[in-house]
Amino acid sequence: MLPYIFFAFALLTVGSALLILLTKNVLYAAFSxxxxxxxxxxxxxxxxxxxxxxxxVMIYVGGILVLMIFGxxxxxxxxxxxxxxxxxTQHHNQFMGTLAAIGxxxxxLIAILKVNFSALSGASGSLLNQSSVAITGIQLMTxxxxxxxxxxxxxxxxxxxxxxxxxxxxx
Amino acid sequence: xxxxxxxxxxxxxxxCIGVAIIIIKRNAIVxxxxxxxxxxxxxxxxxxxxxxxPHRIQGQMFALFVIVVAAAEAAVALAxxxxxxxxxxTANVDEISSMKY
Numbered sequence: 214m215l216p217y218i219f220f221a222f223a224l225l226t227v228g229s230a231l232l233i234l235l236t237k238n239v240l241y242a243a244f245s246x247x248x249x250x251x252x253x254x255x256x257x258x259x260x261x262x263x264x265x266x267x268x269x270v271m272i273y274v275g276g277i278l279v280l281m282i283f284g285x286x287x288x289x290x291x292x293x294x295x296x297x298x299x300x301x302t303q304h305h306n307q308f309m310g311t312l313a314a315i316g317x318x319x320x321x322l323i324a325i326l327k328v329n330f331s332a333l334s335g336a337s338g339s340l341l342n343q344s345s346v347a348i349t350g351i352q353l354m355t356x357x358x359x360x361x362x363x364x365x366x367x368x369x370x371x372x373x374x375x376x377x378x379x380x381x382x383x384x
Numbered sequence: 385x386x387x388x389x390x391x392x393x394x395x396x397x398x399x400c401i402g403v404a405i406i407i408i409k410r411n412a413i414v415x416x417x418x419x420x421x422x423x424x425x426x427x428x429x430x431x432x433x434x435x436x437x438p439h440r441i442q443g444q445m446f447a448l449f450v451i452v453v454a455a456a457e458a459a460v461a462l463a464x465x466x467x468x469x470x471x472x473x474t475a476n477v478d479e480i481s482s483m484k485y
Contacts, residue, residue: 219386223394230401230421239411246417249398253424256394259386262431262444265451269427272451277420277458284413284462288475302411305478310407314400321396330388333436340438341385348441349448357445364452371456379463 219259226252239285239300243278250274261340264349391432399425412465412475416458423454 229248236242250273257266289300353361398421405418427447434443465475472480 215386219390223390226394227397227401230398233414233417233421234401234405234408239414242414242417246420249421250424253398253428256391256428257431260391260431260435261438262434262441262447265431265444265447268448268451272455273420273424277455280458280462281413281416284416284465287466288413288469300411302409302414303476304408305410306407310404313407314404317403318396318400321399322393325389325392325396333388340435340441345441345444348439349444352440352442352445356440356442357449360445360449364449367456368452371459375459375463378460379466 215259219256222252222255222259225249226256237301237303239289239302240282242302243282243285246281247274247278250278259341261345263344264346385435388432388435391428395425395428395432398422398428410476410478412468412477412480413462415477416461416465419461420454420458423450426450 226249229245229252232245233242233249236245250269254266254269257263257269285300289298402418402421402425405421406415409415409418427450430443430447430450432443434441434447437443468480469475474480
């Protein structure tokens with residue numbers, strides 16, 4: 214049962230990513246990105262990272278995606294296009310892009326197939342039987358307290374800088 | 385349990401599609417979408433390997449901080465795109481070609 218669910222979420226993720234690549238409509242791309250994020254959240258749950266899955270949905274879908282749709286709507290006004298006002302994007306360097314992507318994928322594929330992962334130990338599947346919220350909280354306060362505090366400072370810096378950069382122009 | 389290689393295949397596919405999006409697309413915001421895809425692929429890798437670390441889940445903790453940094457970076461990048469649009473009146477990366485203000 215579990216492999217079928219994994220295959221469904223993997224298909225959703227990679228299929229939506231291909232949709233982003235193939236479509237020329239920017240809003241279709243944004244909503245395909247939404248599906249990709251949801252598929253990745255499903256994969257996190259299947260890997261025993263349930264807290265991370267919910268965090269992914271909240272931050273990526275609820276924050277970053279909304280910000281991107283904001284960006285699309287605000288950068289779409291001054292195009293000369295006549296009666297058709299859908300936000301579209303063009304493609305350039307298509308051959309080089311696909312060549313680079315296929316080449317990179319081949320290299321990664323060969324690397325994954327050559328490695329003997331059975332030498333790794335400790336995967337007893339116990340992560341799927343418990344919630345990861347408690348241990349995430351403990352780790353954030355003990356082993357990862359420094360990145361936690363630095364991330365708080367980073368978010369404050371990003372907030373101030375984004376508000377300043379996108380502010381009203383001086384003319 | 386799902387074998388580790390399956391997670392890595394999905395992550396590699398997502399990464400390569402993200403790279404293709406960054407190279408092919410001309411709208412700056414779609415390029416940012418490609419960057420987010422790449423970050424998600426790295427996160428899937430981290431979470432897949434942290435299945436082997438059930439006592440400290442270091443991979444998941446690092447993935448959490450990757451999500452935080454991605455959010456901060458997306459906010460600042462979109463602010464820059466908006467500012468560039470205010471000046472150039474276009475979000476097309478091929479037309480934002482002059483450095484002189």
